[in-house]
Amino acid sequence: MNMNHALLNNRAAHNNxxxxxxxxxxxxxxxxxxxxxxxxDIREKAITAIIxxxxxxxxxxxxxxxxxxxxIIGARVDGRVVIDDTNIYDRDIDVVELRKRVGMVFQKPNxxxxxxxxxxxxxxxxxxxxxxxxxxxxxxxxxRQAALWDEVKDKxxxxxxxxxxxxxxxLCIARVLAVEPxxxxxDEPCSALDPIATxxxxxxxxxxxxxxxxxxxTHNMQQAARVSDMAAFLMMEKDRAGIxxxxxxxxxxxxxxQDKRTEDYITGRFG
Amino acid sequence: MAALxxxxxxxxxxxxxxxxxxxxxxxxxxVLFIIIYIVVNGAGALSWEFLTxxxxxxxxxxxxxxxxxxxxxxxxxxxxxxxxxGVLAGIYLTEYARANWLxxxxxxxxxxxxxxxxxxxxxxxxxxFVLAMKFxxxxxxxxxxxxxxxxxxxxxxxxxAVIAVPREYREGSLAIGTTKWQTIRHVILPQALPxxxxxxxxxxxxxxxxxxxxxxxxxxxILPGLPTSPFDQFMAxxxxxxxxxxxxxxxSKVTIWGIALVLLVxxxxxxxxxxxxxxxxxQRRFGS
Numbered sequence: 413m414n415m416n417h418a419l420l421n422n423r424a425a426h427n428n429x430x431x432x433x434x435x436x437x438x439x440x441x442x443x444x445x446x447x448x449x450x451x452x453d454i455r456e457k458a459i460t461a462i463i464x465x466x467x468x469x470x471x472x473x474x475x476x477x478x479x480x481x482x483x484i485i486g487a488r489v490d491g492r493v494v495i496d497d498t499n500i501y502d503r504d505i506d507v508v509e510l511r512k513r514v515g516m517v518f519q520k521p522n523x524x525x526x527x528x529x530x531x532x533x534x535x536x537x538x539x540x541x542x543x544x545x546x547x548x549x550x551x552x553x554x555x556r557q558a559a560l561w562d563e564v565k566d567k568x569x570x571x572x573x574x575x576x577x578x579x580x581x582x583l584c585i586a587r588v589l590a591v592e593p594x595x596x597x598x599d600e601p602c603s604a605l606d607p608i609a610t611x612x613x614x615x616x617x618x619x620x621x622x623x624x625x626x627x628x629x630t631h632n633m634q635q636a637a638r639v640s641d642m643a644a645f646l647m648m649e650k651d652r653a654g655i656x657x658x659x660x661x662x663x664x665x666x667x668x669x670q671d672k673r674t675e676d677y678i679t680g681r682f683g
Numbered sequence: 684m685a686a687l688x689x690x691x692x693x694x695x696x697x698x699x700x701x702x703x704x705x706x707x708x709x710x711x712x713x714v715l716f717i718i719i720y721i722v723v724n725g726a727g728a729l730s731w732e733f734l735t736x737x738x739x740x741x742x743x744x745x746x747x748x749x750x751x752x753x754x755x756x757x758x759x760x761x762x763x764x765x766x767x768x769g770v771l772a773g774i775y776l777t778e779y780a781r782a783n784w785l786x787x788x789x790x791x792x793x794x795x796x797x798x799x800x801x802x803x804x805x806x807x808x809x810x811x812f813v814l815a816m817k818f819x820x821x822x823x824x825x826x827x828x829x830x831x832x833x834x835x836x837x838x839x840x841x842x843x844a845v846i847a848v849p850r851e852y853r854e855g856s857l858a859i860g861t862t863k864w865q866t867i868r869h870v871i872l873p874q875a876l877p878x879x880x881x882x883x884x885x886x887x888x889x890x891x892x893x894x895x896x897x898x899x900x901x902x903x904x905i906l907p908g909l910p911t912s913p914f915d916q917f918m919a920x921x922x923x924x925x926x927x928x929x930x931x932x933x934x935s936k937v938t939i940w941g942i943a944l945v946l947l948v949x950x951x952x953x954x955x956x957x958x959x960x961x962x963x964x965x966q967r968r969f970g971s
Contacts, residue, residue: 478858485782512860522851524870535859538869584855591859 431456431625432477437491439472445653446472452644452659459617459626461640468646469654470629474597478514479507514595515588520604521580523572528564531572531583535591550590558586559616578609598628614639637666645674721943728941738905742927743934747942749909753917754891754949760826761890765833766883773841778867796835804832805896813900820901823913828900829893833886840882844875877964881957888953894921920946
């Protein structure tokens, strides 16, 4: 598999703090169990990839960290999901504050039907920033961080829907960056994009990972191998509940998996 | 080898196609006929005087200016009272109400409101607004009565417009730490607004054409001047038309058709406005 081991090893040594972790987490939708007893430590300022066959609960798992599953009627979580020593499923947690710290980028680019500028300024505005100069500064900084500034600096006032798919996705990343999160969750962020746009997003993820903790769900094995530092392999049990099979440095998961099921999946024997 | 004559299947197809054309014609032709008939017969009554003067001699002379103004006042009143309530109720029912039997019952009740005969709304308005709340026979009581009738439509269209906003927008907004209300206010509402406005305009134009409800809550056949306060009585085109046609002996047919023509123009132009807004929004959403 084609990846830069030197870079990976260097990065892996960079930081070993745990930013997020799940402790014996199970997720239920009504009576259906979607995830079973998953315990996982996610490192700060690194990219963690969640891989596994369709329907194994990858997205549901990702949505634990910003409590997006709360939007689904009947969803229930057992166990703990911890960010910096705080269990985010505690009763006194302000979900709105949590989502400022834990941003999310979705599968399909979803810019709002507004101008490029208003899309990026949307979060800061809602969080009370009104000063025009300050907002413009945030917009420029976020668009630069998202490697989009040069392409859109002359059309900040134009509709975001006129941008290409890849640009829209980077705009969505800029929209998340504008609220200064600590964690960025990405739910198959490239599945609607062409290969070139995909590579640009991957480059962007690498550059963002020096400042942000990134968790990405992907069904693209090459992508997981290319961008991630750590990889977690999930799969379904017979009752269709997702379990964690193996978790470790990406290089190990892809070159020397410890579990037979991981090996079968990586080598394309199923999934 | 099959014969090259018209087969049975082909014949069936032609019959079915003819039936579809016929059905469409049955719907379209009478409408066109009514419109053309009214235009042809009523055009002779139209004059600057007819549109800008108050009626005299029991409506046989003069114009219908106060009835035109009264109808616009009624539409405005309907708008003011039904739009905010309709939008807020629509948002509540889609975004906040739990999906339980009570919500389903309320939704069903709202749909059924549209089927209540308009005279029943009139009597309801008479009982509640004219008598119990002591607004008297007035523009205010009539506006509120028509607004109640319009609510069925404004709530239903608001709900549909809110539901039609893609889930991706909600999630995108919530995922950057906005509250539910901020998401509704800044993402959902702007998206839903054109749909809401279209529904409200249609409800207004329907209110403009109503005769029965305003009959009992404040419409007058002839008034010396325009209403000066919401508590005054008022004239309105449909009621004026009804009385002129049914209760004034010796009324000229041309004048009657003229009133009908003006009413038709008012209602159709508002309907066209609604259609226009809908088309514009669709172009903006699916176009570039």
